[in-house]
Amino acid sequence: MTGTEGGAPEILVRFDQVFKSFRTSRGRRQVALDGFSMSVPTGAVVGLLGPNGSGKTTALKALLGLARPDRGTITAFGRELPADQRFVARRMGALIEGPAFTGSLTGEHNLRLLGELHGARRDEVADVLELVGLDGAAHRSYSGYSLGMKQRLGVAAALISRPDLLVLDEPMNGLDPEAVRHMRELLKRLRDERGMTVVVSSHILSEVELVSDWVTIVRNGRVICDASVPELLARGTSRLVVRVHDAVTARSVLTDHGYTAVPAFGPAGAELQVEPPATRPTPSDGSDVLRLLTERDVYPRELVVESASLEDIYVAAVRAADAATATARQEPRHGT
Ligand SMILES: Nc1ncnc2c1ncn2[C@@H]1O[C@H](COP(=O)(O)OP(=O)(O)OP(=O)(O)O)[C@@H](O)[C@H]1O
Ligand SMILES: [Mg+2]
Incomplete structure (x- = not known):
């Protein structure tokens, strides 16, 4: 086949x-x-x-x-x-x-x-x-x-x-x-x-x-x-992790350009979890982040692109479905 x-x-x-x-058995419909x-x-x-x-x-x-x-x-x-x-x-x-x-x-x-x-x-x-x-x-x-x-x-x-x-x-x-x-x-x-x-x-x-x-x-x-x-x-969006000495400057550079940069503490110390602006047409491979930072003389120690695992996608799909169900419950139905 x-x-x-x-x-x-x-x-x-x-x-x-x-x-x-x-x-x-209680006569209800399941x-x-x-x-x-x-x-x-x-x-x-x-x-x-x-x-x-x-x-x-x-x-x-x-x-x-x-x-x-x-x-x-x-x-x-x-x-x-x-x-x-x-x-x-x-x-x-x-x-x-x-x-x-x-x-x-x-x-x-x-x-x-x-x-x-x-x-x-x-x-x-x-x-x-x-x-x-x-x-x-x-x-x-x-x-x-x-x-x-x-x-x-x-x-x-x-x-x-x-x-x-x-x-x-x-x-x-x-x-x-x-x-x-x-x-x-x-x-x-x-x-x-x-x-x-x-x-x-x-x-x-x-x-x-x-x-x-x-x-x-x-x-x-x-x-x-x-x-x-x-x-x-x-389909799963990858996650960018940037490790820098000066996280404050790095964060302000990235947020100035519409990126989301959330400070976190990873296994290798302080880091920023970075998400590109929603308007970006293609997923980021990290080069855009690197360019923005080095232009402002911020040199990351490390930049990692973590691709989404099937588990991340599974969790995201379940959450999205639950959110859709909750919205449907809140909104009054028309014509059905
Ligand atoms: N014979 C039955 N009588 C009444 N309810 C039933 C019957 N068979 C299934 N259900 C109900 O239908 C729903 C789906 O059950 P189903 O067994 O298909 O789920 P499942 O995904 O296989 O779950 P699990 O992972 O636990 O095996 C459940 O709410 C279950 O209680
Ligand atoms: Mg089953």
Whole structure:
């Protein structure tokens, strides 16, 4: 499968304005998806990120036909759901809300039984066990598996039908750092060696940051950010840090030119955190700051351009969405 065609990514799954609410036991309506729209590019690892209760599992369940949207459309493999759910289900493997296996049987036996449903041969079962790193524990009974081993067997079960699209809901939950790393390596291998498209949810950015090509951030049932990782990183503004002996003069030079310069105390002593004027058309690479200062005989000891991390962008997106929600609440609605 190819990830891109003529620059624009080919889209394997698309959610368009999906709404889903549940009735709670107290008879109240709980909105889980509130106009949820996202796209999954073919051949990518997509990180579906969001805080607890933001709607990740509900969205994935809707894709798998385990939750029926109230409104909106979901298309996958060019087919519309739920009408073509069976067609799509044959091409998808999923691990949602923990796997169910028989405790008294070995990992291999559990997987073999599942494989029979999908016509998987014994060597394919062995291959999948090797892929998830369980070949050494294949003949131990499932009840004796650690949490990480259980998660791996769950992923193996999702892979046994040789899917084109793998959907994993919080597969890194409860894993130790070594196992998280192993899971990331596995997802990359599945993408690179088997051409799979992978959707992996998490509420911890660092868990999926290193493996995702594409990031979708969900908040209160709505997608607040849906973009490729390079695009996101380019979107984030970099931060300039200037270390000077005479911070007072440096600050006045910069503020005279419309820059914001906030004094701070960093690991290397006193510094100024500098932001270019909002009117500046391109991000600053620091040369403008250096020129302004040296023209006034202020020579920085150090000037660092710190580019925004995905975490900065995540936090900024969440804050912007919260601010927009607060504004919408304050403003009276017209015509809706
Ligand atoms: N079966 C259900 N009945 C009632 N409410 C539900 C049901 N399933 C989900 N919800 C509610 O819908 C919202 C979204 O839940 P969902 O499980 O999709 O979130 P999530 O992002 O997966 O959270 P987490 O990170 O904790 O797994 C929550 O407010 C949740 O309480
Ligand atoms: Mg969930």
